Every structure is written in C-alpha cells, then in structure tokens.
Amino acid sequence: MDSILQPISVPQKGAAGNTGEWRLYKPIIKKEKCVKCLKCWIYCPEAVINKETLEIDYQYCKGCGICANECPCEAISMEKE
C-alpha cells in the first residue's frame, strides 16, 4: 500500500508555516523587571515562550500581545516590527 492511501498527517512545529511572519508587533521581555510568575508562558496561545529561559520563539510568535497585557509587572512591551 502506498503513502497516499490514507489521509494521514504527522505532528510537527510550523504546521501552518512560519507564523512569526504574521506579526506586526513584537513582544520584548525586559528580564530585569521580570518576577518569573510564568503568566506569559501559560497564557501564550502559541506555546512560543520557554518555561525555563522565557526566551520567545519569534519564528512562530504571532504577536497577539496577550503576554504583554497579562504581565503583572509590565516587563513585556510590544514593539513595532
């Protein structure tokens, strides 16, 4: 049986492409203000913030701005691309 028999898809990052290209504003984390509450991490719909390092994967970040809006200590700013 060949591969096009059944309509099967395989899980991978970037299933819809490099979604970072959709972004108009870019979240920047100011580490000095950060209290590591992890709200940005858990509220990110795209899973692009690393739980340990809080690095943002800009290849896929769509720039929705939830992280900046929810940050309790204004450590994240949205800057124009």
Place this chain on the structure above:
Amino acid sequence: MISTIREMPEEELLLSGCGSCAGCPASLALRIVGKALGKNAVMLLTPSCSVASMGMTPKTAYNWPSMNITFASAGASAAGVSVALDTIKEKKNDTWEKPTVFNWTGDGGTYDIGFQALSAAAERNDDFIHFCYNNEAYVNTGLQRSGATPRYCYTTTTPAGKKETKKNMALLMLEHNVPYIATASVAYPIDLYNKILKAKSIPGFKYIEIFAPCNVGWGFSADKTIEMGRMAVEAGACLLWEAHNGKIVFSKPTEKLLKMKDKKPSIEKYINSQGRFQKTMKDKKLEILMDIQEDIDREIRFMKERSKICYSVN
C-alpha cells in the same frame, strides 16, 4: 491538583506554528488540555476553528493521535474509539494503559448539531471527555448565531441582535446523570487544569465547557483575550462550577461573586468592551443592558438553587 502555574508540565502537545488567529482562546485552551492529559490520549475533532488551524495534510500541529470526524457525531465517534480501545485493552496485557479519549469541539458541535449524539453518549455513560470550547458563535464560518450566543448579540445571521437567550448546556449535560461536569475559562488556567485532571481520573462520561472569548468574532483586540475571560467571570456572564456525582460546587471566582450582597459588579464594562454588542444596542443601550443583566441574574439565581439539590450518580 496544582496550585501554581509552575507546577504545570513543560511538555507541549499543541506545537508552535499552528494556523489559528493571533490570540486564539481555543489554541490556548487546547494547550492546557495537552498539559493536563499528557501524551496518552486520543483526540477527536468536529469541524471548528481548531480543525481549520491544525495545519494542512500532511502536517498537523497536534501531537496526539487525532481524528477529524463529521460534525454531528462527536458523541458517537468518541464512543466508538473508547469502546474499540476497551477491546484492544482486553487483548493486550494488563500494563497497557487505555488512552484518554477526548472530543475537541466548538459550541456548534456541542450545543447544536452535535447535541443528539452527545446526549446519547452521556446517557450511555461512555468513557471519554467531551470538551466544548465556547466562543458563543460559529466563528469558523464567519460568525453566525449558535445556541450559545447570548441575547442582543450581533452575528451575521442576527444582524439586529439575537432575540433568544443562550441555553445552559453544561446544566443540560448534568441532568443526564453523568459522573463529572465542569465549566472553566481560559482566563483561569489552574482551575481549568485541575478540572481536566479530575475528569481524567474518573471513568465514564465527562463534560468540560471552556469559555473562550474570541477576539475576531467578538470584536476586541487580540491582547485582551484573557482580560475578557476574566471580566465575563467577574460579571457573572460565565459561571464556573463543577459537579462530581451530581453535586454542584462553584469554583472560587464565581463563589466570590455569589457571596457579594449589594455591590455586585455590573456587566456594563464587559459588554461595552465588545464590538458584537455595540452594533445592536445603539439608542436602546440602557434597556438592553438591563435585559442582559437580568438574563445573568436569573441564571445565577437558578444555579444557586440548583446547587442546593444533590443526587448521587450510581
């Protein structure tokens, strides 16, 4: 059960770079589901935004074995998978752990076209979790009214505002005498996570409704998704509760609201920050706000009374 965000696992089952809109509450909710259920789960999807955004064949953003099914059949399909896994379990050795079967559907696949099959699955007490991410309209097809759309809300099929109130789906499911029902919100991830953990540990039929404010459909900016979810809960437009074996217990944020006597927060701020109401209110703003408030107050009064009745599920 967890009490801090830090306790949630790092592993992601929703992979970055899916096709959902920026700030999508469905993707956000599904991420939490992934953390709570882990890898040993099988997912079924009825047509919804989550299907449109999972990636095109041969790629998918969801790291579970998952199956796209016909719109009306979530209850039946999950039953089919669950029962088939039971037969596989019987043939395999005892150490094989049956994966958690779960449906991922929108309010259309739950409240409306999916209701018959879902009701039957609940009555049969089939072993799976049914998730409904409720964005109060058919947004995938461009914002049409659903059974979950509240009164006075603009949709393309209710351009002058919806005339009917939404149905209390979670309560309808509760009345099927099932082991576990919960309502949750993307704005309260710990509460949501704990409810999923609980559902996972209970055999039989479980229903979890996740309130999911949709910035595209509702008309607010993407970064306000969580804020909107929080406002809805604080104003009582979304009541958080769970019922294990039929006993309704209100979750903390809602419990706080119910205990308030005089200075209950009004829904004004919540309604006014959404485009979907602004379009229909126009010059009758005050009356409409009062009506919406009355819908919410009536629901609260009813649920308060209903929570006093407890039956036990066999």
Place this chain on the structure above:
Amino acid sequence: MEIIMIEFRLHGLGGQGIVTFSHLLSEAALEMELYSQSLPSFGVERRGSSVSASVRINDKPILIHEQCSTPEFLVIMNDSLIQKAIDMGLHKRTKLIVNSNEKRYEQNAITINATQIAIENNLVHDNIPFVNIPMFGAVCKVIQFPREVVEIVLRKNWKGKIAELDVKAALSAYDAI
C-alpha cells in the same frame, strides 16, 4: 422419497404462531434431508389481525422467493379465515387443512380440532391456545412425515416441560388425522 416442490400457505391470526409454525414445518423437511423454505408475509399488522406465511419443500435447492399463490396445501388456523385464505389463491387440487370444531367441506378440507387438543394439553397462555403445535403435528401426518420427525423438531426448539407438552399435543393431533 420422490418429491417435486410442495407448497403450503399458512393462514392465521397474529399471535397464533404462524411464523413458528412455518419454521417447524421447514425444519421437519430439513430433518427429512430435503430442502425447505419458510417465508412469512409481513405487513404493519398488529396482534390479532390475519397473517400468512409460505412454506416450500423440495428435493432440490429452492430458488423462488415469492409467496405461494397456488399452493398444494392451504393450512388455516382459524375457520373464520377460510374464505379469506381461499380468496388469496389456490388451484383445483389444493387441499385445505383447517382447525375447526366442526367438519368443513370446502375443497375436501381435512378438519382437525387443534384448539381442543391445545387446551386438553395445557398449551394455553394468556387465554390463547397454541394451535400451531397440534396443527404442525396434523400437517406432518398429512404429508406423511414420520412421527419421530415431529418429536425431534419440537425437542430441538423447546426444552423441559414445555417440550413434553408440545410433543404430546402434536402427536395426539398426528394420530387424530
């Protein structure tokens, strides 16, 4: 035994066990190492209305699936149905086997009081006598199936006390012909 296809049409009231009867008769033929077919005619009728079924017995496989329109035997479970049964079709040589408490003369009918035999043998439930069992015995006699076949078939379908009652009733009808 040299046989060309024999056809039966059974007529009765819903609840009198026409379907069971047709099954028993077909099974008896199977027991005789013949081919058989039992074809109930269903409608949306409910209990009490008149029902019919066809049975075919042959020494070759039976291909035809329509109801018997001109059967060799017309088996009638209740004499009130005689005219209706005749109206549904028969030919000159068709023999009638009728459950009745008086002698019937239509088409040289063979009469048997199956109701009485059923009652005498306690084959009654909810005031309805199971006339199909004695009628089965009677029909087997008419087509010259041996007594043992009647007994074997009944014991295949029922067990215990009911089987005993059935066998007794069927055989007393068998002997009464």
Place this chain on the structure above:
Amino acid sequence: MDKILCTGNYAAAEAVKYAKVDVVAGYPITPSTKIVEKINEDIAHGMKCKFISIEGEHSAMAATVAASAAGARVFTATSSQGLLYMHEVLHMAAGGRLPIVMANVNRGVFAPWTLKADHQDALSQRDTGWIQIYCASNQEIFNTILQAYKIAEKAYLPVMVNFDGFLLSHCEEPVSLPEEEKISTYLPDYKPMWSLNTENPTSFSNVTNPKEYADFRDKLSKDILNVGTIIKQAAYEYQECTELWDGDMIETYCTEDAEIILVAMGSVAADIKYCVDILRKEGVSVGLIRIRVFVPFPGIEIMNILKTDSKVIVIDRDYHFGAEDGIVISELRSFLYGKLNLKCLKGMVMGIGGKEITCEEIKRVIKKMEVEVYD
C-alpha cells in the same frame, strides 16, 4: 459442516460471530433489526464483542468509523432510511479507507412508507465509495459477509453486503455453517496498517490542498475500479477453506446459447433462474446474468457473456429518476457505449416496494420486448 435453517438476518449475524468482530454499533430499523438483536443475544451468551447502543444511524456509522480507526474489526447493519441517514458518514468511511463491513437489508425509501424490498436505498449510495455486493440466498449472505472482511481489510475499502428485505431477511432457508477453526484460518485477526495509536501519533483526515485531495480521491477511485481481483481471490480462498462457493462479480445461468438474456440483481435473480427453467421447457431461448457486485460495476464480465445479437433485458428494482428506466441499465448502457453495439437492450423497472416479480410477469416482459423489437 452444520446445516441449520435460518433467516437471512440470522445468517448475517452468525457470520459476524464467525468473523470475531470487536465492535458493533447498531440502531434498529425494519427489516434489519433482527441482526443486531441476535448479536446482542450472542454477546449475552459470551461472544467477545462490544455493542454500542447508539441513538441513530448517522451515529451508528460514525461510531463504526471511529472504532475502525482505533484498530477494531467493526460491523453495523441497517436498511432504507437508516442507510440514507448514514450517507454523510459513508463517504467518510470510504475516503478514510476504513475496512468496515455493513449489512444493508434492502427496503424501499420514504415517501410514502413501505417496509418491503427494493434497491433504491443502496443504489442511491452508489457514489459513496463503498463496494456493493448483492446476495441471492441466505447461504450467500453468510459467505459474503466473511468474504467482505477479507476484501475490506485487503483493499482498505468499506463493503456493503446487500440482501432483500423480508424476501431473504425473514425467509428461512438451509444454511451450511463451516467449522469455526476454518474461518479463523481464512480470516485471521485484523491488523491495521494505520490506527489511532499513542505510540505513533498521527492525525487523520485534516484539511488538504487541492492537489493532495485530488490524489487521495484519484487513488480511491482507481482502487475501487481494480478491486475485482481481490473480490475473486477472497472467494477462491473461502472456497478452499470451507468448500462453499459464492463469489465472482456476476453469476450466469444458461447464457451460452441464449438469445434473450435477463440481467437482474438480488434475490429476484434466484426467482428468475426458476423462470428460466420453465421458459426453456416452453422453448424460449433465455438465460440470466445476475449482477453480484454492483460497485465496482462488472461491465467487462457482462460484456464477455453478451454477443451483438443478444437481446438483453435489464430488470431494475429501482428508479433512475429523470431517465426512462433504472440505475442498473444506465450503468450497463454507459459501460457498453462504444464497446458493444447491442441489437436490443431494454430496461424494466419491477418489484418496487416488494411488489412480487412472478414468472408470468417475466414472460410478459419478454413478449413485450419481442413485439417492440420486431415491429
């Protein structure tokens, strides 16, 4: 080999038992109800199979599809409106390449109501991508359901086994049951090449781009077209195992020297055999082609039997609305176009809603055709 006297429905359920089916989801509808009733009885007596008491046929097919995708061997049964209600999910089963076997007990469709047999229900599912086989006896129902699993699991295509309501479903006939071990050899446990498996997570039937979609559908269409060899193979292997024969795309009867050839499908074809015998005695040179497999259409097999001067009458138990006659003749006509120019090809719609097709009627049809041809 045991020989029992049983109805078509019973024979179908018995085959399900022999096939060691894992999951059955079924909803009652006359005349197929007895199938799921017997399956439930068998389960009560210890048969290893799970029954989902589903709330409707759309769900029945959905549950069957999902259970199949999870790796189980599955079965369901329905009729008429039930089959129509399943329509959406039937497409999904075929497109998803899931080896589902379903018994469809043919019954006319609403409105108005009828309970009796015709082929409108199944033939209106012609383009759902299901293999369709039509049986003419209870033995064939039993044999075909077991063969259907072999075909389905080899071709990754769903198979619909059709038989006429009441005429077979409620008619008792002798059926030979082979030893269970022989069937176990013939039909080993189902091992899918793909399933919903947590060790190797994949997702099933996502949205596709036009190119991929077209490729999947093209492959489906070609595989259905070429499934004939698998169907024949399944029958030969079954015969080797059990010494019972029901197979092939068509069945012929007295066609070698026949001037007139009747083409029919389902139980009526058996009745026609009986008619052919009578007509032959009366000096009419007539033969029969019974279409056993309707999808894929056995055009080549039929054409090989026909000659240019054959007079062919196709008996349809269905309507092709908007055309003069039935669906089967439309199919045959379009197949033969440009390949074989028949002197006479006539269609006849008969037996709608269980209306009996008697020998007398068949004779009338033949007479009528002869008059039309020579006038």
